[in-house]
Amino acid sequence: MHLAGVSKRYGAVSALESADLRIERGELLAVVGPSGSGKSTLLNIMGTLDRPTAGNLRIDGYGVAELSDRELSALRARTIGFVFQQFHLAAGVPALDIVADGLLYGGRRRADRRRAAERALRRVGLGHRLRHRPHELSGGEQQRVAVARAVLGDPPLLMADEPTGNLDSASGAAVLDLLRDLHGGGTTVVLITHDRDLAAGLPREVRLKDGKIAEEVRR
Amino acid sequence: MSPPPLRPAPMWPADVLRVGGYGLRSRPLRVVLSALGIAIGIAAMIGVVGISASSAQEIERRLSAFGTNLLTVSAGQGVGNDPVHLPDTAIGMIGAIPGVESVSAVGRTEARVYRNDHIPARRTGGIVVYAARTDLPAVIRSRMAAGAWLTAATGTFPAVVLGAAAASELGVVETGVDSLVWLGDRWFTVVGILAANDLISDFDYGAFVGWPAARAGLAFDGHPTTIYTRAADDAVRTVQPLLGATANPEDPGAVDVSRPSDALAAKQETEQTLRGLLLGLGAVALLVGGVGVANAMVISVLERRSEIGLRRSLGATRGQIRTQFLAEALLLSLLGGAGGGLLGTALTAIFASYQGWRTVVPAWAIAGGVGATLVIGGLAGLYPARRAARMAPTEALLAP
Ligand SMILES: Nc1ncnc2c1ncn2[C@@H]1O[C@H](COP(=O)(O)OP(=O)(O)OP(=O)(O)O)[C@@H](O)[C@H]1O
Numbered sequence: 131m132h133l134a135g136v137s138k139r140y141g142a143v144s145a146l147e148s149a150d151l152r153i154e155r156g157e158l159l160a161v162v163g164p165s166g167s168g169k170s171t172l173l174n175i176m177g178t179l180d181r182p183t184a185g186n187l188r189i190d191g192y193g194v195a196e197l198s199d200r201e202l203s204a205l206r207a208r209t210i211g212f213v214f215q216q217f218h219l220a221a222g223v224p225a226l227d228i229v230a231d232g233l234l235y236g237g238r239r240r241a242d243r244r245r246a247a248e249r250a251l252r253r254v255g256l257g258h259r260l261r262h263r264p265h266e267l268s269g270g271e272q273q274r275v276a277v278a279r280a281v282l283g284d285p286p287l288l289m290a291d292e293p294t295g296n297l298d299s300a301s302g303a304a305v306l307d308l309l310r311d312l313h314g315g316g317t318t319v320v321l322i323t324h325d326r327d328l329a330a331g332l333p334r335e336v337r338l339k340d341g342k343i344a345e346e347v348r349r
Numbered sequence: 350m351s352p353p354p355l356r357p358a359p360m361w362p363a364d365v366l367r368v369g370g371y372g373l374r375s376r377p378l379r380v381v382l383s384a385l386g387i388a389i390g391i392a393a394m395i396g397v398v399g400i401s402a403s404s405a406q407e408i409e410r411r412l413s414a415f416g417t418n419l420l421t422v423s424a425g426q427g428v429g430n431d432p433v434h435l436p437d438t439a440i441g442m443i444g445a446i447p448g449v450e451s452v453s454a455v456g457r458t459e460a461r462v463y464r465n466d467h468i469p470a471r472r473t474g475g476i477v478v479y480a481a482r483t484d485l486p487a488v489i490r491s492r493m494a495a496g497a498w499l500t501a502a503t504g505t506f507p508a509v510v511l512g513a514a515a516a517s518e519l520g521v522v523e524t525g526v527d528s529l530v531w532l533g534d535r536w537f538t539v540v541g542i543l544a545a546n547d548l549i550s551d552f553d554y555g556a557f558v559g560w561p562a563a564r565a566g567l568a569f570d571g572h573p574t575t576i577y578t579r580a581a582d583d584a585v586r587t588v589q590p591l592l593g594a595t596a597n598p599e600d601p602g603a604v605d606v607s608r609p610s611d612a613l614a615a616k617q618e619t620e621q622t623l624r625g626l627l628l629g630l631g632a633v634a635l636l637v638g639g640v641g642v643a644n645a646m647v648i649s650v651l652e653r654r655s656e657i658g659l660r661r662s663l664g665a666t667r668g669q670i671r672t673q674f675l676a677e678a679l680l681l682s683l684l685g686g687a688g689g690g691l692l693g694t695a696l697t698a699i700f701a702s703y704q705g706w707r708t709v710v711p712a713w714a715i716a717g718g719v720g721a722t723l724v725i726g727g728l729a730g731l732y733p734a735r736r737a738a739r740m741a742p743t744e745a746l747l748a749p
């Protein structure tokens with residue numbers, strides 16, 4: 131993935147200013163910065179959920195600016211998995227079906243999707259919670275369901291916006307271990323966090339300040 | 350080297366249905382309430398069409414059972430309100446008109462009939478005693494519920510045939526020598542009971558005695574008061590205008606000529622007018638139901654912005670989001686339509702069985718109901734679905 135001079139303005143507010151960033155396949159990196167520094171904006175743009183007001187973004191060889199909305203949808207379905215801060219799990223739906231919906235727009239059959247969902251849930255350690263609905267799960271378990279949904283189709287790119295923000299340290303560590311696991315399996319993982327200790331444990335760290343990339347650390 | 354083209358995978362039809370139904374399953378109460386308007390509209394329309402079709406079929410059945418070629422000739426009111434009798438010769442004269450197939454007659458008597466000789470004379474129960482010719486049932490196509498019609502022999506005796514309603518009023522259930530009624534100051538034997546007559550309902554409240562018996566014992570003057578005649582089907586129109594003058598050449602104006610089947614046909618026509626009106630009301634209810642569905646869908650889209658954003662992040666195209674909400678609106682109104690169809694059919698069945706009709710719900714009404722439902726659901730869902738599809742993924746995800 132390659133960002134070149136990417137900016138995003140909301141009216142008078144400049145949420146992101148000429149960001150240049152290159153992320154190689156299989157990297158694990160943290161995006162850190164104070165609140166309002168443009169972390170979520172950067173993730174939305176890198177995840178093709180939003181288009182930049184200026185600059186260029188290439189993902190997997192595709193020039194995002196030239197892609198239509200349909201093509202972007204296909205790119206998201208195939209290439210990118212998202213884990214959101216607010217989980218976004220459908221109320222009253224069993225975990226298995228929530229996770230299976232991660233592949234809903236990928237063209238695979240339902241039985242196929244559910245089999246993959248079961249595998250993904252076992253992988254995140256929720257093999258015993260397949261039929262539980264979100265309100266019957268703890269916060270950490272809900273976040274793991276969200277991760278399972280994001281990684282179901284083995285997308286090469288995983289975007290996680292504060293996936294540990296709402297969790298106690300034990301649950302947060304479990305989710306982080308999961309992300310490290312995926313990274314070990316070859317997935318590119320972009321992790322947004324305001325937790326400096328957490329970021330300090332990752333191989334690469336991008337620090338944002340006032341919509342600009344202030345500093346980069348590689349370990 | 351350019352990467353392969355990106356093409357969204359089409360959704361399986363079963364998935365389209367399941368995703369469309371998802372919003373309904375998670376909000377059952379709202380589904381019921383917003384489908385109710387459509388259900389009421391469809392139920393009203395199916396009910397109206399069903400009941401009038403059942404009624405039309407019943408009228409059709411009666412018309413074909415009794416024929417449309419029966420004509421009646423009755424003595425009208427003369428000057429000074431004296432009942433005018435028809436001349437004795439009228440029966441023969443009418444029988445001689447070309448095209449007339451059969452003729453019979455009754456003569457109204459002043460006699461009264463009672464259950465027994467203890468009932469005070471005033472309480473007549475509305476039963477009219479007629480002198481009847483032996484060929485009457487053949488002409489009016491009456492059937493016997495029990496016993497037999499008057500014959501040349503029984504017509505001279507104190508024997509009586511009762512109409513269906515008259516029999517139950519008098520408490521008579523069987524015929525024969527033990528079954529007696531008090532008629533014109535003497536006992537008469539009930540020899541027969543008529544089945545209910547839909548075309549000439551007056552006869553249900555009739556008691557029929559033979560012409561000779563009426564003359565002998567009931568102070569009957571022997572003049573017919575109503576003549577019943579059947580004309581060949583293609584001669585009805587030519588025979589009808591001749592009947593007045595033929596029956597009473599001296600005073601044709603004092604004769605009422607009618608065709609009982611006309612009354613039934615007229616009934617059918619008034620029902621059709623009423624049906625149009627009720628259908629209009631049903632259409633208004635349907636429209637209101639459609640607005641209800643549109644309203645529910647707009648609210649649903651607003652409430653589910655984060656779901657929309659999530660689906661977009663999972664790779665749903667705008668078209669797939671639009672399809673989801675359109676499918677939801679269609680399912681919602683189809684649900685209402687199905688409920689309304691069942692309700693309307695049930696209403697028809699209850700009403701028809703209460704009236705003793707056969708239940709008829711025309712297939713075109715069902716098909717029309719389904720069609721109307723789909724059109725309304727589609728129209729109601731169009732705007733909300735477009736609105737959902739236009740939402741930017743990030744904007745949708747920002748919603749709580
Ligand atoms: N839709 C929007 N309209 C207007 N301004 C916006 C919009 N989204 C973000 N902003 C602004 O852009 C800036 C960056 O927002 P962003 O959400 O990227 O911050 P963040 O780093 O993710 O903060 P946090 O850590 O609190 O999540 C903020 O000042 C915010 O007010």
Ligand SMILES: [Mg+2]
Pocket residue numbers: 169170171
């Ligand atoms: Mg944020």
